Amino acid sequence: MAPALSQIQKEAQLSARKFAEDVLKPAAQRVDTEAEFPSDAVRAMADLGFTGLSVPEEYGGLNRDALTICLVTEELARGCPSTAGVLMAFVIGIQPIVRFGTAEQKRTYLPDLAIAKRSICFAVTEAHTGSDVSAISTTAKREGDGWRLSGVKTLIGNAVNADLCILAAKTDAGVSVFIVDARSPGYSVSKVYEKMGMRGTTTGEITLDNVHVPNLGLVGVEGRGASLLLGTLDLARLTLAAEAIGIAQRALEEALSYSLQRSTFGKQISEYQAIQFMIADMATSIHASRVMLHDACQLADGGQSFTREAAMVKLFSSEMANRAADTALQVRGGWGLVDRSTVERLYRDARYTRIWEGTSEIQRLVIFRSLLKTERGG
Ligand SMILES: Cc1cc2nc3c(=O)[nH]c(=O)nc-3n(C[C@H](O)[C@H](O)[C@H](O)COP(=O)(O)OP(=O)(O)OC[C@H]3O[C@@H](n4cnc5c(N)ncnc54)[C@H](O)[C@@H]3O)c2cc1C
Incomplete structure (x- = not known):
């Protein structure tokens, strides 16, 4: 079962949701069309502490757990997948220093990275x-x-x-x-x-x-760099899953609201079972992904190995987000495919989640190797 959220986790989630709603959502289409790096949003995320989420407090960060980082990432991705992707690059780039750096490296690099003074x-x-x-x-x-x-x-x-x-x-x-x-x-x-x-x-x-x-x-x-990188990738895969879930959640919201506005043959399309089933399936897969993610985060935050679960949730959520974006386009009919609709952007953004942080095929390899290790008593 997914863990109940602590007060700190709920506050971080709400703060990211508000920021995504007020700042990211209105800018997302422009960021995409102009291929505009969201520098103002990065500065604002630094003020909210998001760029320092994984940095220990003694170096100016918030030292939050994996679940909090994923809750924030999901909310940001719901508002603007690109901006959430920029934050992910921060979290992942910082990880090797946080986890494997010397005290001198931490003192030299982390304080500036935590507040995005350097990237x-x-x-x-x-x-x-x-x-x-x-x-x-x-x-x-x-x-x-x-x-x-x-x-x-x-x-x-x-x-x-x-x-x-x-x-x-x-x-x-x-x-x-x-x-x-x-x-x-x-x-x-x-x-x-x-x-x-x-x-x-x-x-x-x-x-x-x-x-x-x-x-x-x-x-x-x-x-020993290969194992260091693989260790970093485990957390990266959790944040990538959160990114995919945020994209899928937005696709669901777009599909549902459109189904309530659009009429054909004298009825709202939401009254057709075909459309209802598409949306119900999207919601079900998003819920399954979220439960998997929170479960994997619980392992990570409890100090247990989570390599297999990180690969599973990354695989499942990224494939799910692609299906969700595709379904949202289908619900929107031809209007989804013209004039840069939100669902068209989500469809293009979702595609990256199956490649980043290891392709779907590589996740399957990681999962299979882990099963084999268990089978052989490892
Ligand atoms: C926008 C973007 C941003 C990126 N950012 C970064 C970044 O910040 N840092 C970074 O280091 N990299 C980054 N990458 C690179 C990304 O991590 C790689 O593209 C990804 O890991 C796949 O590697 P590849 O493209 O070389 O594909 P390949 O490794 O050449 O794979 C090609 C195909 O073969 C499949 N394949 C490969 N090996 C196997 C196998 N053993 N079994 C079955 N199938 C297999 C793959 O799944 C894929 O379908 C980024 C990529 C993109 C597109």
Whole structure:
């Protein structure tokens, strides 16, 4: 059963709902059409404490649990999926420092990140590999008091706006994780991608040409970067599921309200059982996703392993959000497909959730491997 929300969780949810309703919803269409990075909304989210949700209080954050982060993400995504995506990039980029950083790294980076004075991106993907982290070819070679990094990272969310980049590179010991200052000589955003959805987020290519990174830049243990990244991805998958649920919830609201306005053959379309069943199925799948998400968050917040549950809820919710957006378009008929309707935008935005933070196929691999481990007594 899903856990009851605490007072703090309810307050965060309500605050995000109000912000989404008052600020994000009215701007969402423009953010999409103009592919406009929502900088004002990011500043407002910093004032509300959202950018520092996962940062410990001693470094200026709110130190909230996974469930609170997901409740906030769902509400923001209901208002504007792109803006929620920008917040997700923050939460995910900050995680390696929060979980694996040294006291010096935390002191150096977290206070500015918590209030969005600086922003961050998380760069693993390269042109030839997204799903297989071990196949990256960006290198980090030891040199004097630090490292020299070279390589090209592709499809990186928030790349354009980031002051810092958490990235994966290979050292002699294997995949390792570094924090790189985007102002370092040799670091550049070499391309910005045009996107079909989530158009308020920026996505770019980052080139590292012999970039010097001081010793302070190595996060966690050299060569153990793959497990560090996978640990970070578990939380990222929960927030991604929350994003998908927010998109689906908005699709449901749009479908329901349209069904009450539109008439055919002398009746509101909401009076047809075909339409009622579509909407009832959407609501049922959203509820199932939410229960799964809250259950996975409970495991995460209780300090238990939640890799399998994170993959399951990410898979289920992202596939569900795509079906929900498709159904909402169907309910709206031809009017959903012209003049940039809200449901058309949701349909395009939802598509990203099946790719981000590991594709649906990769989630199935994670789930199957976890089942196998249990079967073999692991
Ligand atoms: C807008 C956007 C923002 C992004 N932001 C970031 C970011 O901030 N940081 C970052 O590092 N990356 C980011 N990515 C990259 C994203 O994580 C990858 O696109 C994703 O992981 C898939 O990798 P790929 O595109 O290389 O596909 P591939 O790994 O080449 O996969 C291609 C297809 O093969 C399937 N496949 C691959 N391996 C297997 C397997 N073993 N079994 C079955 N099927 C398999 C996949 O599911 C997919 O359908 C972003 C992508 C987009 C589009």
